[in-house]
Amino acid sequence: MLTNFIETIQSRSDLIQQAFVEHIYLSFIALAIGIAIALPLGILIARYRKYAEPVIGVTAIFQTIPSLALFGFLVPLMGIGSNTALIALIIYALLPILRNTYTGIISVDSSITEAGRGMGMTRSQILTQIEFPLALPFIMAGIRTATVLTVGIATLATFVGAGGLGDVIYRGLQSYNNSLVLAGALPVALLAISFDLLLKWVEKKATPKGMKTN
Amino acid sequence: MIRFDQVTKKFPDGTEALKNVSLTIPTGELTAIIGPSGCGKTTLMKMINRLEIPTNGDILIDEKSIKETDQVELRRSIGYVIQRIGLLPHMTIEKNAGLVPKLKGWSDEKTQLRVRELMTTVGLEPDIYLPRYPLELSGGQQQRIGVVRALAGDPNIVLMDEPFSALDPISREQLQKELRSLQQRIQKTIVFVTHDMDEALKIADNIIVMREGEVEQIGSPDDLIHEPANDFVRDFIGQERINRQRTFAQRKIHELTSFFSQARTSEQIAEISSTDSIETAISMLEKPNVNLLAIRHKDEFVGYIDQTSLLRAVIAKEEGGNHAD
Numbered sequence: 001m002l003t004n005f006i007e008t009i010q011s012r013s014d015l016i017q018q019a020f021v022e023h024i025y026l027s028f029i030a031l032a033i034g035i036a037i038a039l040p041l042g043i044l045i046a047r048y049r050k051y052a053e054p055v056i057g058v059t060a061i062f063q064t065i066p067s068l069a070l071f072g073f074l075v076p077l078m079g080i081g082s083n084t085a086l087i088a089l090i091i092y093a094l095l096p097i098l099r100n101t102y103t104g105i106i107s108v109d110s111s112i113t114e115a116g117r118g119m120g121m122t123r124s125q126i127l128t129q130i131e132f133p134l135a136l137p138f139i140m141a142g143i144r145t146a147t148v149l150t151v152g153i154a155t156l157a158t159f160v161g162a163g164g165l166g167d168v169i170y171r172g173l174q175s176y177n178n179s180l181v182l183a184g185a186l187p188v189a190l191l192a193i194s195f196d197l198l199l200k201w202v203e204k205k206a207t208p209k210g211m212k213t214n
Numbered sequence: 215m216i217r218f219d220q221v222t223k224k225f226p227d228g229t230e231a232l233k234n235v236s237l238t239i240p241t242g243e244l245t246a247i248i249g250p251s252g253c254g255k256t257t258l259m260k261m262i263n264r265l266e267i268p269t270n271g272d273i274l275i276d277e278k279s280i281k282e283t284d285q286v287e288l289r290r291s292i293g294y295v296i297q298r299i300g301l302l303p304h305m306t307i308e309k310n311a312g313l314v315p316k317l318k319g320w321s322d323e324k325t326q327l328r329v330r331e332l333m334t335t336v337g338l339e340p341d342i343y344l345p346r347y348p349l350e351l352s353g354g355q356q357q358r359i360g361v362v363r364a365l366a367g368d369p370n371i372v373l374m375d376e377p378f379s380a381l382d383p384i385s386r387e388q389l390q391k392e393l394r395s396l397q398q399r400i401q402k403t404i405v406f407v408t409h410d411m412d413e414a415l416k417i418a419d420n421i422i423v424m425r426e427g428e429v430e431q432i433g434s435p436d437d438l439i440h441e442p443a444n445d446f447v448r449d450f451i452g453q454e455r456i457n458r459q460r461t462f463a464q465r466k467i468h469e470l471t472s473f474f475s476q477a478r479t480s481e482q483i484a485e486i487s488s489t490d491s492i493e494t495a496i497s498m499l500e501k502p503n504v505n506l507l508a509i510r511h512k513d514e515f516v517g518y519i520d521q522t523s524l525l526r527a528v529i530a531k532e533e534g535g536n537h538a539d
């Protein structure tokens with residue numbers, strides 16, 4: 001079994017390598033765009049709180065759609081290809097980042113922001129010097145969740161022809177080649193776990209120094 | 215001078231925190247605001263730096279409406295000690311204390327000098343506490359940093375919302391004294407919210423007594439003690455405290471005019487002013503070579519008083535209750 005697995009990796013190394021790169025590419029682009037959308041949006045709804053519930057609500061609805069079904073919905077609209085996969089992945093990445101950014105900012109103690117206002121900090125100074133640094137651990141936790149989620153779901157990109165490690169798994173399944181299935185699944189799991197650990201560490205680093213005694 | 219002109223504050227939920235308040239807070243003096251919890255003290259104070267906006271009416275500083283000053287500029291020019299302390303937990307004490315100077319664009323050197331000086335004033339060793347973070351300080355120490363932060367930018371007006379509430383009686387008394395002497399030295403306009411009548415009586419030049427969004431009385435500590443405007447103020451000060459503040463020995467000589475004599479019954483005379491206290495008179499009469507006090511009112515001589523007449527005054531007080539003048 002093990003020798004079989006190693007042989008498979010060696011003979012299909014081109015395929016696996018390419019799938020691996022695609023997988024990381026898909027996940028990262030989706031995450032980057034997800035952060036670029038969710039972070040400012042989270043900050044915005046923390047400021048205009050009456051919009052918070054509807055915005056988070058809509059995002060949460062998308063999140064509850066099973067991932068395979070979401071890909072299925074998108075294909076008739078956008079056809080197949082990596083853009084379709086990206087859209088789906090971005091949709092999943094949004095919620096954790098959005099919700100954590102929002103929660104992180106609104107949970108900053110109002111006495112602290114009031115002190116900032118009272119001392120004559122401008123709104124943007126309060127955001128950048130008080131709210132953002134204090135919310136950063138939350139935001140990082142959101143990004144971590146989104147990363148693990150995206151890396152996992154990117155496995156389904158193969159169904160819309162966008163490649164990724166799902167390709168390897170799918171081919172393995174089609175040809176009853178368990179080793180090939182494993183050669184696709186194992187990297188996905190490793191990717192998810194290592195990003196999780198890495199970001200956990202970043203999250204810790206992001207906790208402002210004075211807060212650690214908390 | 216800070217002037218409230220018919221200021222009303224109604225919160226969106228309908229709470230009327232201030233009801234048509236008009237008052238003046240004189241420049242260079244320490245004005246205390248006192249009243250039961252929820253009477254609107256904090257709201258009144260926050261109106262001065264526009265943390266709360268009046269529903270009606272206007273607030274003027276030196277007769278200029280605060281609406282005409284940019285609110286960020288206004289706040290940087292007013293020191294503010296907030297009731298809930300509100301230190302920024304992710305910044306060191308040094309950064310916290312130097313925040314306003316930094317916002318104002320002071321040099322690091324000037325800021326540091328100022329912060330260190332103030333730290334020493336409030337009794338916190340700069341070298342020990344400046345590198346720490348707020349959560350590494352006790353509540354009382356944090357509160358003192360709040361005071362340092364408010365004073366650091368050298369504002370002309372300082373708003374202090376129960377700044378000493380978390381302190382033990384000893385450091386509290388010490389800080390009251392410091393504040394008092396600081397105020398006399400640098401003549402800032404200080405608005406000081408407190409729950410504690412003793413504190414108000416001790417440190418304030420003027421006291422504003424509030425109840426349910428309205429001002430019940432404004433006056434000096436003496437005014438409040440001697441002429442409480444109504445039963446609420448009297449109760450709030452407390453009869454016991456009124457008596458304590460007006461012990462016989464603390465009354466002024468001129469309250470005893472009816473016991474003055476014009477007869478120079480001894481040659482061993484010392485001079486005393488009519489505004490000195492009876493306590494002072496007693497201790498002067500205790501000196502071996504003094505039998506009689508010559509009382510001066512402004513520049514005029516108004517009479518003599520000796521031990522016997524003081525004794526008579528005491529007896530009269532015992533018989534006549536609290537008002538034996």
Ligand SMILES: Nc1ncnc2c1ncn2[C@@H]1O[C@H](COP(=O)(O)OP(=O)(O)OP(=O)(O)O)[C@@H](O)[C@H]1O
Binds near residue numbers: 227253255257409
């Ligand atoms: N943002 C707000 N929304 C609604 N009501 C408020 C708000 N802030 C204060 N109030 C109400 O206004 C009234 C005055 O509040 P304020 O904080 O000025 O009282 P205070 O005199 O400072 O009391 P304390 O001595 O307990 O600090 C209270 O009834 C309070 O509940």
Ligand SMILES: [Mg+2]
Binds near residue numbers: 257297
């Ligand atoms: Mg208050």
